[in-house]
Amino acid sequence: MVQNFAATRRTFICIDALDECVPEYRVVVLDSLREILKGSSNTRIFLTGRPHIRNEIKRRLGERAASVFIQPIEEDVMRYLRERLRQDTNPEIMDSKLEADIMKSIPETSSETFLLISFHIERLLQETSIGHRRKKLKAMVGGLELGNAYEATLERIRAQGGEKSKLAMATLMWVSHSERPLQVDELCHALAV
Numbered sequence: 001m002v003q004n005f006a007a008t009r010r011t012f013i014c015i016d017a018l019d020e021c022v023p024e025y026r027v028v029v030l031d032s033l034r035e036i037l038k039g040s041s042n043t044r045i046f047l048t049g050r051p052h053i054r055n056e057i058k059r060r061l062g063e064r065a066a067s068v069f070i071q072p073i074e075e076d077v078m079r080y081l082r083e084r085l086r087q088d089t090n091p092e093i094m095d096s097k098l099e100a101d102i103m104k105s106i107p108e109t110s111s112e113t114f115l116l117i118s119f120h121i122e123r124l125l126q127e128t129s130i131g132h133r134r135k136k137l138k139a140m141v142g143g144l145e146l147g148n149a150y151e152a153t154l155e156r157i158r159a160q161g162g163e164k165s166k167l168a169m170a171t172l173m174w175v176s177h178s179e180r181p182l183q184v185d186e187l188c189h190a191l192a193v
Contacts, residue, residue, distance in 0.1 A: 005040035012044050018057075019049035022181055026053070030060035037064055072114045077107045080114075084121045093130050098137070105141045167191065 005011045013033070021029060033045055047057060051069065058065050081103055088094055106120050120140050127133040157168045174190050175182065182190070 001036070003039070005036055005043045008042065010042045010044070011040065012046065014046045016048045018047050019053045025181065026056070027060070030057065034061050037061065072117065074107060077114070077117055078103065080117070081106060081121060084125070088125055090125075090128070093128065093133065095130060098130060098133060101134075101137060105137055109141050 013036070015029070018026060018029070036043055037045065045061075049057075054067050058067070085094070085099055085102065102121070102124065106117055106124075109120075124133055124136050124140070127136050157172075158165055160168070170191055171187065174187060
């Protein structure tokens with residue numbers, strides 16, 4: 001494969017969500033990429049992943065690895081939160097103090113992941129009173145809400161009911177108990193049985 005890459009004018013390899021790769025396989029992937037880079041100076045590699053694997057990438061790929069930390073732009077986060085608050089279906093259970101606290105606290109506690117920001121505001125706006133919303137915001141700021149993020153996701157899956165819910169839960173069971181990453185066809189076969 002390295003010879004094929006070396007023979008081309010330029011090759012680009014893109015791998016998304018490398019952090020989601022099982023650590024043992026991630027080592028193999030990174031070592032293979034290092035060998036490709038050694039044998040083909042015209043190959044460029046683009047990897048995405050969460051920050052916790054940055055050091056591993058640097059260690060495995062060496063000096064040729066440059067990192068760019070990407071996170072939501074604060075202005076975009078603020079614009080999203082303002083718009084979401086404007087769309088609140090229960091504006092009577094929101095006051096200006098709580099709104100200001102939301103605009104300050106949510107970006108501070110979950111600024112690295114836009115999905116988490118979205119999750120937090122959705123969960124908060126589902127509450128039925130100002131008091132409950134304040135309590136939920138306090139839990140988010142205290143870090144107690146992250147575990148609840150997973151629980152809420154499972155609740156939404158269960159709320160679908162019927163076959164969709166069963167299929168989603170079975171999928172999660174297979175993926176979480178698998179000793180290795182499953183191929184799509186393997187997962188489909190497991191779910192069909």
